[in-house]
Amino acid sequence: QFELVESGGGLVKAGESMTLSCSGSGPGVTLAHSAITWFRQAPGKEREGLLCISRSGYITTFTDAVKGRFTISRGDSGNTIYLQMNNLKPEDTAVYYCTIRMMAACPKNEFDVDYWGRGILVTVSS
Numbered sequence: 001q002f003e004l005v006e007s008g009g010g011l012v013k014a015g016e017s018m019t020l021s022c023s024g025s026g027p028g029v030t031l032a033h034s035a036i037t038w039f040r041q042a043p044g045k046e047r048e049g050l051l052c053i054s055r056s057g058y059i060t061t062f063t064d065a066v067k068g069r070f071t072i073s074r075g076d077s078g079n080t081i082y083l084q085m086n087n088l089k090p091e092d093t094a095v096y097y098c099t100i101r102m103m104a105a106c107p108k109n110e111f112d113v114d115y116w117g118r119g120i121l122v123t124v125s126s
Contacts, residue, residue: 002026002115006098009120012088016124020083022098022117029115032078035101037062039110040094041119047097052106053081060106065091088124095119 008020020038024031037052049062051072061067071084081098097120099113107113 002029004098004100004115004117006096006117006120009096009122011123011125014089014124014126016088017084017086018088018122019085020096020098020120020122022081022083023079024100024115029100029102030079031081031100032074033102035103035106036072036074036081037099037101037107037113038072038081038083039097039099040092040122041097042091042094045094047110049107049110050096051083054106055104058106085122088122090124090126093122093124095121 003025006020006022012018035052035054038050039047041047050066052060053072059072069087073082098117100115101107101113
């Protein structure tokens, strides 16, 4: 069975940086051929889409909250996706999810993805 796995979370101080990684294991799905989106859900808040990278490498930003601070990229093989988070703020504290849509284009919303990772906690202290 295919699984998405996030890694790299933990505790950082405000102003610091962190990189999350997303990779897949199991048959049937290739991240390099798909659109990958990062979501997050902060305590007591609704889940929000952050950034998506399409199959071709086109990047979509879903929220102004991360513009200029977060970037999304693929590793050389295309099968690992990174979320680089700079100048982190306490309000970035959330569980971060990697998702895959087995299409070329990015999803319109969270219901338009095929697989979710389990999520990884990022905590930013003030």
